[in-house]
Amino acid sequence: MRRLFFVYGIYxxxxxxxxxVWASGDVSVDLFHTPPDKWSAPPIxxxxxxxxxxxxMRLSKVPYAGGLPERFVLSSNGAYGFFARSLxxxxxxTGALQLHVFNxxxxxxxxxxxxxxxxxxPEVRWINQKLLYVEVWxxxxxxxxxxxxxxxxxxxxxxxxxxGRVAFxxxxxxxxxxxxxxxxxxxxR
Numbered sequence: 001m002r003r004l005f006f007v008y009g010i011y012x013x014x015x016x017x018x019x020x021v022w023a024s025g026d027v028s029v030d031l032f033h034t035p036p037d038k039w040s041a042p043p044i045x046x047x048x049x050x051x052x053x054x055x056x057m058r059l060s061k062v063p064y065a066g067g068l069p070e071r072f073v074l075s076s077n078g079a080y081g082f083f084a085r086s087l088x089x090x091x092x093x094t095g096a097l098q099l100h101v102f103n104x105x106x107x108x109x110x111x112x113x114x115x116x117x118x119x120x121x122p123e124v125r126w127i128n129q130k131l132l133y134v135e136v137w138x139x140x141x142x143x144x145x146x147x148x149x150x151x152x153x154x155x156x157x158x159x160x161x162x163x164g165r166v167a168f169x170x171x172x173x174x175x176x177x178x179x180x181x182x183x184x185x186x187x188x189r
Contacts, residue, residue: 075128082101
């Protein structure tokens with residue numbers, strides 16, 4: 001658990017640096033893998049750090065009473081499973097989404113994510129027999145994804161992402177490209 005907090009701390013420092021660079025207007029620092037003048041369409045890009053996930057995720061254990069729910073999504077080996085549910089307003093929880101992960105132990109690992117932007121549905125899927133991919137949006141333009149190792153019961157990778165439409169439009173306008181017509185679609189993650 002200490003390792004998880006350490007990793008989140010590193011990501012938070014990176015996020016603060018990223019925010020300071022944006023605020024200063026210094027775009028000479030590598031905020032993008034390639035600068036917007038090289039984009040043919042606005043991409044989803046990955047800034048340094050993840051300022052949201054550490055504050056909005058809570059891991060806990062819930063006793064397992066036997067019998068898995070029908071809506072469980074099993075891993076390819078059939079040994080592990082998860083189910084996700086959105087929480088309704090007023091329900092006794094701090095989360096907006098709960099994932100219950102079964103890993104052949106006498107409890108579920110519960111992952112609660114709060115303050116989600118639910119206009120975009122969270123994505124939860126198996127990567128392989130033991131790794132779970134989770135992607136959530138915090139607003140119209142930014143989100144996070146993480147990979148959860150079911151056997152180790154820990155988040156092994158986390159990263160923020162941003163929709164590049166605003167950056168693409170601003171770069172084009174600043175470069176004399178004028179106002180863009182219509183909404184460009186992001187070109188993927």
